[in-house]
Amino acid sequence: MKTDKLQDAIGLVKEEYLRETELSASGTQKTWITWAAIAAGIVITGVGAFFAVTGIRNNQAAQTAADESRATEKAVVEEAITEEEAAFGFTLSDQQEMTYFPISFAERVRFNLVPEGAVGLSEENTYQIQAQDLGEVMGTVTDCADASLIGRTVYHFASYPDSRAICILEHDGAYDFYCAEYLAISVKEDDLSDAVFASYGFPGNCALIEVQDKGGMKLFTITDEAVIKEIITMMSGCGNIGDQEASARRIQLWKDTYGNDDVYYDEEQKMILFRSITPEESSYTDANGVTVTEYHYPEGYQDPYDLAHQLWSEGERYLVMEAKDGLNLYVDYFPALGLFYSQNASFGLSEEQIESLNGIFGN
Numbered sequence: 001m002k003t004d005k006l007q008d009a010i011g012l013v014k015e016e017y018l019r020e021t022e023l024s025a026s027g028t029q030k031t032w033i034t035w036a037a038i039a040a041g042i043v044i045t046g047v048g049a050f051f052a053v054t055g056i057r058n059n060q061a062a063q064t065a066a067d068e069s070r071a072t073e074k075a076v077v078e079e080a081i082t083e084e085e086a087a088f089g090f091t092l093s094d095q096q097e098m099t100y101f102p103i104s105f106a107e108r109v110r111f112n113l114v115p116e117g118a119v120g121l122s123e124e125n126t127y128q129i130q131a132q133d134l135g136e137v138m139g140t141v142t143d144c145a146d147a148s149l150i151g152r153t154v155y156h157f158a159s160y161p162d163s164r165a166i167c168i169l170e171h172d173g174a175y176d177f178y179c180a181e182y183l184a185i186s187v188k189e190d191d192l193s194d195a196v197f198a199s200y201g202f203p204g205n206c207a208l209i210e211v212q213d214k215g216g217m218k219l220f221t222i223t224d225e226a227v228i229k230e231i232i233t234m235m236s237g238c239g240n241i242g243d244q245e246a247s248a249r250r251i252q253l254w255k256d257t258y259g260n261d262d263v264y265y266d267e268e269q270k271m272i273l274f275r276s277i278t279p280e281e282s283s284y285t286d287a288n289g290v291t292v293t294e295y296h297y298p299e300g301y302q303d304p305y306d307l308a309h310q311l312w313s314e315g316e317r318y319l320v321m322e323a324k325d326g327l328n329l330y331v332d333y334f335p336a337l338g339l340f341y342s343q344n345a346s347f348g349l350s351e352e353q354i355e356s357l358n359g360i361f362g363n
Helices: 015-026 034-039 048-054 060-074 105-110 194-199 225-235 242-258 304-312 351-361
Strands: 090-092 095-102 134-144 153-157 166-171 174-179 206-212 218-222 263-266 271-274 280-285 291-296 317-323 328-334 339-342 345-348
Touching (some): 095 134, 206 225, 242 263, 242 271, 242 304, 242 345
Antiparallel strands (some): 134 153, 153 166, 206 317, 317 328
């Protein structure tokens, strides 16, 4: 849940475990905010330039939240990945749109599997799966890099019989919890946003909407069914405008605001690029005899990357729409661009829709 594209998850080690393993080995760690890390459910192709500009939402508040979350996770890394193959994901026979990974500590907290206030797993507070915990059969494993898991039976967790987000895997007489975060839906160029919402059973199956600012900090949570329905209804019926049109909107907003072509679409690379002034280079030798090179821009110069970030993300809201069955739909709303992103697609919004959504999200 960082925001790189989610490649085919089968055979990939769950990223949060990799990050923690690297942290303990090297003592250094690149900071990612929590929702971006998960995510990858919000895969946005062709707009990499924009997310490079945002620096993966690298503001101090988001860093603090991520560090706190990571500190909690770090306490249980050894338990979560005693063997490398334990972190491989799998898909089920009749639910190919979801990939299940070994349960994390945060997910154990979410599903009340650890005592309140626990910050790590111990033998005493690790939930022991019993026969009575096995609900209806959910399916069998069809794809997994660990061949020994293929064909294994997967059950619903009896405590959450209707949830698709948590399951129990049977393996050689032992049982383990696995979790899925979201649906991996393929949105076609002419699809409407309705297809995305319908795949989650929204609005009826939406339990809540958590609203975050552009830095990933939680602003408030919406639980009122009428308001949830209003939001999803307003965001329904929107066409997938495609990457090129989404890029064109960025470029036009830049031109309208700054009156120049420092931002442009490169046909060969199929992405937005930036023209910027080449900085002056100077070098000096420090007290330790090391040559240090510095780069200087003209006084008052503002890098177009920074300006673009400020311009395009004005009023941005990140939405975590949690389904009643435990899965999440991630939506990135950009009122300045008149669109929202979800499931690898860019959906256009009308001025009326933007005005109404802004009123709800407090932009």
